[in-house]
Amino acid sequence: MEYSNEFLVKLYEELLHCRLFEKKLVDTYALGKIPGHIHSGLGGEACYAGTLATRQQGDYFKNSHRCIAVANLLGVSLETAFSEIMAKRTGNAGGRGGVNHVSQLKYNMLGFSATLACDIGLAGGAAMRLQYDGIDNIAYTFYGDGTANRGPVHEAMNLAAVWKLPVLFVCDNNQFGISTHVSQGSSVPNPAADRAASYGMPSAIADGTDVLNVYEAAKKLTDHIRAGNGPAVLECKNYRWRGHFEGDQTPYRDKKVTEEWMQKDSVAKMEKLLLDKKIIDQATIDNMYQQFDDEMERAIAFAEASPAITPEEIYEYLYV
Amino acid sequence: MLVTFAQAVGDAMKEEMRRDDRILVFGEDIAEFGNIFGITRGMLEEFGPKRVRNTPISEMAFIGAAMGAAETGLRPCVELMYADFSLVAFAEIYHCIAKWRYMHGPEYKLPLVIRSAMGSSFGATGEHSNCLESLYMHSPGLLVASPSNAYDAKGLLKEAIRNDNPVMFFEHKQLYKTKGEVPEEEYTIPFGVADIKREGSDVTVIAIGLMVGRALEAAEALAKEGVSVEVLDPRTLVPFDKEAVRRSVSKTHRAMVVEESNKTSGVGAEIAAMMQEEMYDELDGPVVRVAALDVPLPYNIELEKYAIPDAEQIAAAIRKML
Numbered sequence: 001m002e003y004s005n006e007f008l009v010k011l012y013e014e015l016l017h018c019r020l021f022e023k024k025l026v027d028t029y030a031l032g033k034i035p036g037h038i039h040s041g042l043g044g045e046a047c048y049a050g051t052l053a054t055r056q057q058g059d060y061f062k063n064s065h066r067c068i069a070v071a072n073l074l075g076v077s078l079e080t081a082f083s084e085i086m087a088k089r090t091g092n093a094g095g096r097g098g099v100n101h102v103s104q105l106k107y108n109m110l111g112f113s114a115t116l117a118c119d120i121g122l123a124g125g126a127a128m129r130l131q132y133d134g135i136d137n138i139a140y141t142f143y144g145d146g147t148a149n150r151g152p153v154h155e156a157m158n159l160a161a162v163w164k165l166p167v168l169f170v171c172d173n174n175q176f177g178i179s180t181h182v183s184q185g186s187s188v189p190n191p192a193a194d195r196a197a198s199y200g201m202p203s204a205i206a207d208g209t210d211v212l213n214v215y216e217a218a219k220k221l222t223d224h225i226r227a228g229n230g231p232a233v234l235e236c237k238n239y240r241w242r243g244h245f246e247g248d249q250t251p252y253r254d255k256k257v258t259e260e261w262m263q264k265d266s267v268a269k270m271e272k273l274l275l276d277k278k279i280i281d282q283a284t285i286d287n288m289y290q291q292f293d294d295e296m297e298r299a300i301a302f303a304e305a306s307p308a309i310t311p312e313e314i315y316e317y318l319y320v
Numbered sequence: 321m322l323v324t325f326a327q328a329v330g331d332a333m334k335e336e337m338r339r340d341d342r343i344l345v346f347g348e349d350i351a352e353f354g355n356i357f358g359i360t361r362g363m364l365e366e367f368g369p370k371r372v373r374n375t376p377i378s379e380m381a382f383i384g385a386a387m388g389a390a391e392t393g394l395r396p397c398v399e400l401m402y403a404d405f406s407l408v409a410f411a412e413i414y415h416c417i418a419k420w421r422y423m424h425g426p427e428y429k430l431p432l433v434i435r436s437a438m439g440s441s442f443g444a445t446g447e448h449s450n451c452l453e454s455l456y457m458h459s460p461g462l463l464v465a466s467p468s469n470a471y472d473a474k475g476l477l478k479e480a481i482r483n484d485n486p487v488m489f490f491e492h493k494q495l496y497k498t499k500g501e502v503p504e505e506e507y508t509i510p511f512g513v514a515d516i517k518r519e520g521s522d523v524t525v526i527a528i529g530l531m532v533g534r535a536l537e538a539a540e541a542l543a544k545e546g547v548s549v550e551v552l553d554p555r556t557l558v559p560f561d562k563e564a565v566r567r568s569v570s571k572t573h574r575a576m577v578v579e580e581s582n583k584t585s586g587v588g589a590e591i592a593a594m595m596q597e598e599m600y601d602e603l604d605g606p607v608v609r610v611a612a613l614d615v616p617l618p619y620n621i622e623l624e625k626y627a628i629p630d631a632e633q634i635a636a637a638i639r640k641m642l
Contacts, residue, residue, distance in 0.1 A: 060392065097423035105427040110391055111420055118411045121384020128385055129392040132344070132370060139388075152412070155381035162376060317422045318461055320429055320484040 018045035021069035041066035046266035047236035050214025060126035060139040075107035078299035117150035127165035146177020148191035164230035174240035196233035208238030209264040326496040328470035332477035347399030403438035418461030446616030451581040468532035470500030475509030512559030520550035537631035583611035
């Protein structure tokens with residue numbers, strides 16, 4: 001595919017955003033500033049940035065727990081995101097939801113369920129609304145290789161296919177469901193793509209460490225969906241760089257393999273491409289890192305300075 | 321006009337669908353077949369396949385889809401054929417639907433209704449006979465309705481459909497054929513307003529769903545013995561009309577809860593505990609629970625009857641209180 005420089009820089013920016021945000025989450029968690037648990041998405045950024053490069057105004061999104069930065073790509077401010085993550089009133093749910101629930105409906109985000117897969121059908125519901133109004137937008141739903149084995153995923157795929165709903169199922173296959181390798185959990189080598197055929201859906205497998213490869217696969221599938229042909233499945237192969245949660249020392253896998261995968265770095269690949277083609281120079285890249293880090297630090301400072309909700313507010317948002 | 325409970329439910333949906341074209345109805349066997357009890361008959365013809373859809377037997381998927389549709393501007397009124405099957409999508413209801421707005425923020429309203437037929441129905445056995453209101457009362461974020469007659473069913477369902485909160489709406493199978501007077505003109509019944517089905521001064525009987533009729537039968541029998549029983553139908557369990565209960569027991573000073581579900585951790589347990597915490601001074605004795613035995617409902621119809629409270633059992637329990 002031919003790309004404009006503008007497209008490549010924008011794609012890189014979004015990829016880098018995901019990378020640096022995920023890094024910042026890990027660092028901030030280590031400082032004890034985040035309650036609960038985080039699930040680092042380091043290593044899987046290209047799956048999200050590449051897929052979302054196909055998005056259009058009016059599309060709907062159901063995120064996973066691995067790339068919270070998706071919320072920012074879709075419009076949620078860093079201040080809102082870090083406030084929710086740090087349990088402050090200035091978060092989207094005032095700190096009632098937390099890191100997995102950084103979401104705003106005004107940016108067409110459908111929310112996330114930490115009972116993995118229980119939210120998978122949301123995209124189908126949003127797609128029903130699009131279909132009802134005759135709008136040719138689509139709904140994206142991200143999930144992982146572990147979740148791919150849960151029943152709701154299969155039901156949602158079948159329902160989307162039966163009703164020809166405009167849904168793209170995107171599997172971030174980082175090869176581990178907590179400690180269980182995908183080969184121990186799925187009867188087929190590709191837990192999302194291989195199963196698409198049984199629901200009569202097209203599918204593609206992308207190199208989840210190559211953001212352009214993901215984009216190209218996603219573009220083909222989303223064009224198919226936008227043309228009114230019903231749902232499709234995209235599976236992005238990558239590798240979870242860190243443990244399932246922070247503190248998971250990953251005794252279940254070979255460190256050498258992890259290091260090999262970490263060499264397949266989607267951000268480094270994109271930087272090499274941009275530098276080789278002289279689209280941007282190293283100073284510009286360095287500047288982007290710095291600028292984005294500054295923005296995140298400001299957002300964290302804002303969140304830290306923000307008040308938490310009080311016990312008097314504990315029932316708010318429960319009922320309309 | 322005199323209509324059946326089933327008709328009242330169907331009419332409520334049809335009237336609301338005529339009023340608001342954002343209302344969709346979907347579920348198993350509800351389109352051509354018109355639902356196994358005939359409740360949605362005529363809907364497909366009137367509103368078309370875009371608004372009236374059969375689903376595959378995939379409760380998790382279509383409950384999830386109802387959520388997604390509700391978030392994005394539609395108002396789904398979905399049918400889970402039997403309340404028993406709601407357990408198949410329990411996490412979707414208990415974790416997601418109930419908690420969604422709380423966990424994501426105030427813009428995430430879920431104006432959706434999940435209707436289910438529930439309760440015993442002559443040998444339907446352990447997996448098609450459950451009354452599960454107490455499970456959903458335990459999940460903050462949901463509203464729970466359990467009407468006892470055609471008039472209430474219609475008014476409450478119309479209110480449920482208009483409400484911006486998610487509602488679990490339970491319809492007792494044995495009530496579907498019962499007839500009641502329903503006005504021609506439009507009406508709704510607000511949630512959280514109990515109804516005194518019979519006034520009395522000696523004992524307050526708080527009865528739910530099918531048990532309201534049985535409590536009334538018991539009250540009628542006891543009236544001949546000079547015992548005056550007040551029958552209070554909460555109509556909705558979330559919100560629950562505590563004030564109506566307080567008003568009633570401040571007159572009778574004795575209370576009983578009658579439910580069809582089994583006793584342990586049931587609706588009666590919650591209401592009795594609440595009354596003992598909040599209305600202790602009004603009570604001259606403990607709140608009595610009359611409920612089904614703690615068994616799966618047996619297939620054998622005689623044993624099924626034995627397991628569930630009837631009017632005689634309710635009357636006997638009231639006599640013991642005096």
